[in-house]
Amino acid sequence: MELLNLIFLMFMTVGFARILANVLPIPLPFLQIALGALIAIPSYGVRIEIEPEIFMVLFIPILIWVEAYSLPKNSFAKDCGPVLGMAIGLVVLTVILCGFFINFLLPVIPLAACFALAAVLAPTDAVAVAALAHGKLPERISRKLGYESLLNDGSSLSLFAVAITALLSGVFSPVEAGFKLILMAVGGLAVGGAISWLVGKGKSMMAARGFFDPITPVFLMLLVPFAAFVMAEHLHLSGILAAVGAGWMQSRLEMLPKNIQTRMLNRSVVHVIVALLEGACFVILGNALPGILEGTVSNHNLNTFSLFDLSEYVVLITASIFVTRFVWIYGYKKLTVLYKRLTRTPHKPEQDALVSGLMTVAGVRGAITLAAVMSVPVVIAGELFAGRDIMIFLAMGVIILSLVVGALGIPVFLRFVQGDAEKSQAKEVLLAKVTASSAVIRFLEEWEHTHSIGKDAGEAVMMTEVLARVMADYRQDVDALDSVDNVRERAQAMEALERDLRLKAIGVQRKALFKLRRKRLIDDEAMRQLITDLDYSEAALQ
Numbered sequence: 001m002e003l004l005n006l007i008f009l010m011f012m013t014v015g016f017a018r019i020l021a022n023v024l025p026i027p028l029p030f031l032q033i034a035l036g037a038l039i040a041i042p043s044y045g046v047r048i049e050i051e052p053e054i055f056m057v058l059f060i061p062i063l064i065w066v067e068a069y070s071l072p073k074n075s076f077a078k079d080c081g082p083v084l085g086m087a088i089g090l091v092v093l094t095v096i097l098c099g100f101f102i103n104f105l106l107p108v109i110p111l112a113a114c115f116a117l118a119a120v121l122a123p124t125d126a127v128a129v130a131a132l133a134h135g136k137l138p139e140r141i142s143r144k145l146g147y148e149s150l151l152n153d154g155s156s157l158s159l160f161a162v163a164i165t166a167l168l169s170g171v172f173s174p175v176e177a178g179f180k181l182i183l184m185a186v187g188g189l190a191v192g193g194a195i196s197w198l199v200g201k202g203k204s205m206m207a208a209r210g211f212f213d214p215i216t217p218v219f220l221m222l223l224v225p226f227a228a229f230v231m232a233e234h235l236h237l238s239g240i241l242a243a244v245g246a247g248w249m250q251s252r253l254e255m256l257p258k259n260i261q262t263r264m265l266n267r268s269v270v271h272v273i274v275a276l277l278e279g280a281c282f283v284i285l286g287n288a289l290p291g292i293l294e295g296t297v298s299n300h301n302l303n304t305f306s307l308f309d310l311s312e313y314v315v316l317i318t319a320s321i322f323v324t325r326f327v328w329i330y331g332y333k334k335l336t337v338l339y340k341r342l343t344r345t346p347h348k349p350e351q352d353a354l355v356s357g358l359m360t361v362a363g364v365r366g367a368i369t370l371a372a373v374m375s376v377p378v379v380i381a382g383e384l385f386a387g388r389d390i391m392i393f394l395a396m397g398v399i400i401l402s403l404v405v406g407a408l409g410i411p412v413f414l415r416f417v418q419g420d421a422e423k424s425q426a427k428e429v430l431l432a433k434v435t436a437s438s439a440v441i442r443f444l445e446e447w448e449h450t451h452s453i454g455k456d457a458g459e460a461v462m463m464t465e466v467l468a469r470v471m472a473d474y475r476q477d478v479d480a481l482d483s484v485d486n487v488r489e490r491a492q493a494m495e496a497l498e499r500d501l502r503l504k505a506i507g508v509q510r511k512a513l514f515k516l517r518r519k520r521l522i523d524d525e526a527m528r529q530l531i532t533d534l535d536y537s538e539a540a541l542q
Helices: 003-019 029-036 051-070 076-105 112-118 127-132 138-167 174-208 213-233 239-253 260-297 309-340 352-361 367-374 390-414 424-451 457-479 485-518 524-542
Strands: none
Touching: 003 029, 003 260, 003 485, 029 127, 029 260, 029 390, 051 127, 051 138, 051 213, 051 239, 051 367, 076 138, 076 309, 112 367, 112 390, 127 138, 127 390, 138 174, 138 239, 138 352, 138 367, 174 213, 174 239, 213 239, 213 260, 239 352, 260 367, 260 390, 309 352, 309 390, 352 367, 352 390, 367 390, 424 457, 485 524
């Protein structure tokens, strides 16, 4: 019963923070962290304690899977070089440089533990960035940050696992560690892709035989990331990359079924679950702060460090991470420009310093860092590991400070960084819509030709009227991409006006139905059916 109360309190805190975010000009992650800390004040507070292994299994797979499923795959080839550089090269550089730097600041902590701490501080959190940026990041930068966050989780946690193994055994072999990293990464992606492919094919076969109701495919889809994560971890592979592989494969297979009820249910369920889990991560982070702070201050084995010293180390470590990140991103851009000049490859001039600065401050840390650092062993070689509380304190400090840097820095850089010259995704959507509408028009014209033969005058007139009515909608989509400006602008204006009127009409219908229900002229079942139909129509317009 106590566990259920904690879960209820946690999700209630998440919901209350979202309400406050609509009223206060404060980023949602900060509100969730603050409320989490508030309910944990030692005098009367409640501690939400979740085992690190359980936290990893319950929270991380679905968040990683949704991110992998949602990111556009076709554009990955354009950004493959810089993304892989940040997700692998930058991670390795951060672990090495920051690991030695942490050991220099805190020589009482073993070097392997310092590398482990640097590894958990390496992964970025694109979800937190999105919450801080409010959707204002240029499209390509946002896409790169999403790809980086998706891939550097696996590389960072693989390095973390190697560092923890070295900490426990006291032995480190670079060759063995490199082989293990490659095996964990490739194996994890393969396991996730295979499980997703098998579930997708099995579901398609069952659906073709009519064995599924609208809810079952959604249930199976939500199980895939957890199954991939657990299977990969059981095989000592990367569970994070297994969730990535499952998401990528699932988007390629397009496992979303043809049933409209299932598609809408899928979107709604996934969005709600992701919002709850993302918020819960920050609430747990805030909730753990008072306890970690109290434990760090009272840790007699490391009483040579004052709270001021540890706070200073948080600032220095965060600065080293951001400096390393900026040097890598800016250096990569300059080397790319130099290479294109030497090979005489055409390239567009970019605001290298400003873009690099924006991508640097957008490299905030979040849930993965929290989950990983909490899994540091309590006992090493039969003795309590005195540095564990210090590592957790430093990691949480870096998370919060990086969020502050992102919240303050992103809006500043956005004032000077030019947006995308072309909204490529919007153009792709519009072009695809026009292509599909043109195909419908050709089909209707052929259908009219084949079905008009042998019809009497009355049927022919009725068929012509119906076809004209149906074609009008699709011709408007085609006109929206017309090369003639006045035709395109008129079509777009008409489409916007029609959508607005239809939405208002749906609102009027809904109010009329509620009046009928209040007067008891229709029962609840009929009301639900009619409201559901209106909801589908409204969702299609929006």
